[in-house]
Amino acid sequence: MSNSIKTVVVVGGGAAGWITAGRIAAQHNAKQGDIKVKLIESPNVPIIGVGEGTWPTMRNTLIQLGISETDFIRECDASFKQGAKFAKWVTGAEDDFYYHPLILPQGFTKGNIAPYWQMQKHQIGKSFSDAVCFQEALCEQGLAPKSIRTPEFSAIANYAYHLDAGKFAQLLQRQCTQVLGVEHILGDVINVKSAVNGDVAAVITQQQGSIEGDLFVDCSGFKSLLLGEHLGVPFKPCNDVLFIDNAIAVQVPYATDNAPIASHTISTGQNAGWIWDIGLQHRRGVGYVYSSHHSSEAAAMDALATYVGPQFKDLSVRHIPIQSGHRQQFWKNNVVAVGLAAGFLEPLEASALVLIELSAEMIAQQLPARREVMDIVAKRFNSTFLYRWDRIIDFLKLHYVLTQRTDSAFWQDNTDPASIPDSLNELMQLWRYHPPYDHDFTSNNEVFPAASYQYVLYGMGFESDLAPIQHTLTQTEFANTQFQLNQQNIAQVVAKLPSNRELLNKIREYGLQQL
Amino acid sequence: MAKLVALNNKQHQHLHIDTQLAEAEGADLHLVPVVLSEFMKLVVSYPIVFSKNGDTGEFMCSALMGLEEGENLFYEKGQWQSIYIPLQLARQPFFLGHDNQAVSADNSSSEQAQNLVMCINESHASVISQASTNTHSAPNHNETQEPLFNETGEATSYLQAQQNRLVQLLQGEQQTHDFIATLLDMQLITAIALEITLADGSSHKVNGLYSIDEEKLAQISDAQLILLKQKHYLSPIYTLIASTSHIYSLINKKNQRIEQGAKWFQAATL
Ligand SMILES: Cc1cc2nc3c(=O)[nH]c(=O)nc-3n(C[C@H](O)[C@H](O)[C@H](O)COP(=O)(O)OP(=O)(O)OC[C@H]3O[C@@H](n4cnc5c(N)ncnc54)[C@H](O)[C@@H]3O)c2cc1C
Numbered sequence: 141m142s143n144s145i146k147t148v149v150v151v152g153g154g155a156a157g158w159i160t161a162g163r164i165a166a167q168h169n170a171k172q173g174d175i176k177v178k179l180i181e182s183p184n185v186p187i188i189g190v191g192e193g194t195w196p197t198m199r200n201t202l203i204q205l206g207i208s209e210t211d212f213i214r215e216c217d218a219s220f221k222q223g224a225k226f227a228k229w230v231t232g233a234e235d236d237f238y239y240h241p242l243i244l245p246q247g248f249t250k251g252n253i254a255p256y257w258q259m260q261k262h263q264i265g266k267s268f269s270d271a272v273c274f275q276e277a278l279c280e281q282g283l284a285p286k287s288i289r290t291p292e293f294s295a296i297a298n299y300a301y302h303l304d305a306g307k308f309a310q311l312l313q314r315q316c317t318q319v320l321g322v323e324h325i326l327g328d329v330i331n332v333k334s335a336v337n338g339d340v341a342a343v344i345t346q347q348q349g350s351i352e353g354d355l356f357v358d359c360s361g362f363k364s365l366l367l368g369e370h371l372g373v374p375f376k377p378c379n380d381v382l383f384i385d386n387a388i389a390v391q392v393p394y395a396t397d398n399a400p401i402a403s404h405t406i407s408t409g410q411n412a413g414w415i416w417d418i419g420l421q422h423r424r425g426v427g428y429v430y431s432s433h434h435s436s437e438a439a440a441m442d443a444l445a446t447y448v449g450p451q452f453k454d455l456s457v458r459h460i461p462i463q464s465g466h467r468q469q470f471w472k473n474n475v476v477a478v479g480l481a482a483g484f485l486e487p488l489e490a491s492a493l494v495l496i497e498l499s500a501e502m503i504a505q506q507l508p509a510r511r512e513v514m515d516i517v518a519k520r521f522n523s524t525f526l527y528r529w530d531r532i533i534d535f536l537k538l539h540y541v542l543t544q545r546t547d548s549a550f551w552q553d554n555t556d557p558a559s560i561p562d563s564l565n566e567l568m569q570l571w572r573y574h575p576p577y578d579h580d581f582t583s584n585n586e587v588f589p590a591a592s593y594q595y596v597l598y599g600m601g602f603e604s605d606l607a608p609i610q611h612t613l614t615q616t617e618f619a620n621t622q623f624q625l626n627q628q629n630i631a632q633v634v635a636k637l638p639s640n641r642e643l644l645n646k647i648r649e650y651g652l653q654q655l
Numbered sequence: 656m657a658k659l660v661a662l663n664n665k666q667h668q669h670l671h672i673d674t675q676l677a678e679a680e681g682a683d684l685h686l687v688p689v690v691l692s693e694f695m696k697l698v699v700s701y702p703i704v705f706s707k708n709g710d711t712g713e714f715m716c717s718a719l720m721g722l723e724e725g726e727n728l729f730y731e732k733g734q735w736q737s738i739y740i741p742l743q744l745a746r747q748p749f750f751l752g753h754d755n756q757a758v759s760a761d762n763s764s765s766e767q768a769q770n771l772v773m774c775i776n777e778s779h780a781s782v783i784s785q786a787s788t789n790t791h792s793a794p795n796h797n798e799t800q801e802p803l804f805n806e807t808g809e810a811t812s813y814l815q816a817q818q819n820r821l822v823q824l825l826q827g828e829q830q831t832h833d834f835i836a837t838l839l840d841m842q843l844i845t846a847i848a849l850e851i852t853l854a855d856g857s858s859h860k861v862n863g864l865y866s867i868d869e870e871k872l873a874q875i876s877d878a879q880l881i882l883l884k885q886k887h888y889l890s891p892i893y894t895l896i897a898s899t900s901h902i903y904s905l906i907n908k909k910n911q912r913i914e915q916g917a918k919w920f921q922a923a924t925l
Binding site: 287288289290646649650651652653654655 | 707708709710711712713714839844845846863865
C-alpha cells in the first residue's frame with residue numbers, strides 16, 4: 141500500500157463492478173498504466189442477473205466506456221425504454237393507468253403548466269402526461285424513440301434501455317479488459333489483510349493469493365463483503381417505508397418472432413406488490429415483487445401465473461429475497477461500496493443501476509490522488525449519496541401514498557402516515573397549495589427531476605388547492621399554447637417513427653451511424 | 656405496382672421508351688442517389704452531399720435538387736432544366752435483376768454478378784407498347800420516344816447506352832460504398848446545418864445533409880493521405896467539396912420560384 145492512490149481493486153463482477161472499474165479505468169488511463177484497475181470476481185458466486193430497466197443516464201455511461209450503441213443493442217438483447225406505464229396503481233380498475241415518460245412537460249423550462257392542466261382537465265379530456273408530453277402516444281402505439289437515420293445515442297424522444305443483465309455484464313467485461321485496461325482476476329475473496337489505520341491493505345483470494353490495493357471498491361452484491369462484513373458498517377433497513385421483500389422472476393418467450401416489443405416498462409399493481417414487465421428483443425423479463433407480510437409465496441406464484449398466462453407452467457421461476465435499505469455510509473477508510481453492496485430498495489423506477497452509474501462517475505471524477513485526502517472525498521461521497529438514497533426512498537414511496545386502492549392491506553398500509561418519511565410528508569404538505577415545480581428541488585444532487593414528481597403525482601390523481609394562489613395563475617395563454625404544441629408534436633412523431641421492433645431489427649441488420 | 660421482367664428482344668421488340676417521361680421520375684425528389692464516377696458531371700450543376708438511406712440509415716452520396724422534401728428545383732415545366740441527369744434517373748425504366756432461371760444454388764457474389772440481366776419495369780409510365788403514330792400524338796412527343804430494338808432484333812444505340820448506364824451504376828455503387836466507408840473510418844464526414852432565409856423572409860432549416868469536414872481533412876495523417884490517393888478518392892473528395900457552393904444557386908432558384916409565385920398570386924387577385 142502506498143500513499144499515492146495507484147491501484148484500485150474492485151471486488152465483484154456484476155454490473156456495479158464492471159461499470160465502476162470501467163469508468164475509473166477510462167478516466168485515469170489505466171490502459172497507459174497511469175493507474176492500475178483490478179477486478180476480482182468469484183468463479184463460484186454468480187451475478188444476480190436481474191436488473192433490466194435503466195435510466196437515460198445509461199447512454200452517457202456507454203459513451204464514457206467507449207461502447208458503441210449498435211454493439212450494445214446487438215449483444216445485450218437490448219431494446220428502447222421510454223419510461224414506465226403504471227397500471228392498477230390508483231384504483232386497481234382494469235382501465236386504470238398512467239405514464240411516467242422521460243421527456244419534460246411541454247414548455248417546462250419556461251413555465252409550469254401543471255396547474256392549468258389541473259384547472260382545465262375536464263375540458264382537455266386527457267391525462268396529465270398525455271396532455272403535456274408526446275411520449276405516452278409513442279409508447280401506446282409501440283413506436284421507437286428514434287429512426288434508423290438518427291445517429292447513435294441521439295434521440296427524437298428521450299430514452300433509456302431494457303437489457304439482458306447477464307449479457308450486459310459480459311459486454312462490460314470485454315470492453316473493460318480488452319479496451320480499457322482493467323485486469324480481470326478470477327478468485328474468491330476469503331479474507332482481508334488490514335493496515336494499522338484500519339484500511340484494507342489486501343484481500344486474500346483462495347485461488348490467486350493476496351491482492352494489494354490503495355482503494356477497494358466493494359461490488360460484492362448483497363453480501364457487502366468489505367464494507368458490511370469486514371468493516372462492519374451497519375445496514376439501515378427501510379422496510380418500514382417500502383414493504384417489498386421478495387421477488388419471483390421468469391423469462392417469457394414471445395409468441396412469434398415478430399411480436400411487438402413494448403418501448404416502456406409496464407408495472408402492474410397486484411394484491412401485495414406489483415409486477416414488472418420488460419420487453420427485450422428475444423424475450424420478456426417478468427417478475428412479481430411482493431411483501432411477504434401481505435402475501436404467501438403460493439399466492440404470489442398464482443398472481444404471476446395469472447399475469448403470464450398458460451405458458452407460465454413451462455417457465456423456471458427464480459426466487460430472490462430482498463432486504464430493502466442501505467448501508468449507513470458507503471465510503472469508510474479506503475473502501476467504497478457500489479451496487480447491491482451499498483444497498484437496494486426495490487426495482488421500482490429502475491433506481492439501482494442509475495445509482496451505480498452516479499457512484500462510479502463520482503469515484504472516477506474525484507478519485508483521491510493520495511490517502512491523506514481520501515477521508516475528505518469519502519465524507520463528500522457519503523453526504524451526496526445519503527441524500528440521493530433518501531430522495532429515491534421518498535420518490536418510490538410517492539408512488540404508493542396516493543393510492544385509492546382499498547382492496548388489500550398492502551395498499552392500505554402504504555398510505556399509513558407512520559410509513560411516510562418526514563421529508564416526503566413535508567413536500568406533500570407544500571404541494572397542497574403549490575403545484576410542484578423546479579424550485580422545490582434545490583440540490584445539485586437530485587436523482588429525479590421535478591417533472592418526474594409531477595408525472596407521478598398527477599398520474600396518481602393528486603390535486604393542489606389552487607384557490608389561495610389563483611392570483612398568480614396568469615399564464616393561461618402560454619399554457620394553452622403548450623397543450624396545442626404537444627398535440628402537434630404527437631401528430632408529427634407518430635407519423636414518422638417506426639415501431640420499436642422494426643427499428644431494433646434494422647439496427648441488428650444495418651447498425652446505427654455514429655453521426 | 657411495378658411489373659419487373661427480364662428484357663427480351665422478342666417480347667419487347669416493339670417497345671418504345673418516352674425518355675422525357677422516364678426522367679420525370681425525379682420530378683419531386685430533393686435528393687437523388689449518385690455514384691462516384693459521375694461526380695465530374697454532377698459538379699457542373701448540383702451540390703453533392705451525403706444523406707442517409709431512409710430504410711437502412713446508411714450513408715449514400717446524393718445530388719441535392721431542392722431545399723425541402725418533394726422539391727426538385729431543376730425540374731420545371733415538365734422537364735429537366737439541366738444538362739446532366741444523374742444515372743439513377745437517366746436509366747429509367749431499366750434496372751439490373753437476377754435471372755431467376757439462371758441462378759444456381761450457389762450465390763457467391765461473382766456468380767451473382769454474372770447472373771445479372773437487364774430488366775424493364777413494364778408498368779413504368781414511359782413504356783409505350785407501340786410506336787405512337789403521328790395522328791395520335793403531338794409531334795414533339797415523338798422526338799422523345801426511343802425504340803429498344805431494330806427490325807432484326809438488335810439493341811438500338813439508345814438501349815446500349817442504357818445498358819452502359821446500368822453497368823456504370825452497378826460498379827459505381829460498390830465504389831461509392833467503399834468511398835463512404837473510408838471517409839467514415841477517418842471521421843471525415845460531418846453534418847451540415849443549413850439555415851436559409853428566403854426572399855419572402857421565411858427561414859428554413861434543411862436537416863439530414865452531410866459533407867466532408869474540411870478542417871479534419873487538412874489534418875489527416877500521411878498514411879491516411881496515401882491511402883486516399885491510392886484509392887483515387889482525392890479527386891471525388893475535392894469535387895464534392897467544390898460542388899457544395901451550388902447550394903447558393905439552389906437558394907436563388909428557390910427565390911425565383913417564390914417571386915414567380917408571388918406574381919402569379921398578384922395576377923390572380925387583380
Ligand atoms: C428483483 C430485482 C430486480 C431488479 N430490477 C432492477 C431494474 O429494473 N433496474 C435496475 O437498475 N436495477 C434493478 N435491480 C438491481 C440490479 O440487479 C443490481 O443493482 C445490479 O445488477 C448490480 O448488481 P451488483 O453488481 O451490485 O451485484 P451482483 O450482480 O450480485 O454481483 C456481485 C459480484 O460479486 C462477486 N462476489 C461475491 N462474493 C465474492 C467473493 N467472496 N469473492 C469475489 N467475488 C465475489 C460475484 O461473483 C459477482 O460477480 C434489481 C434487483 C433485483 C433483486
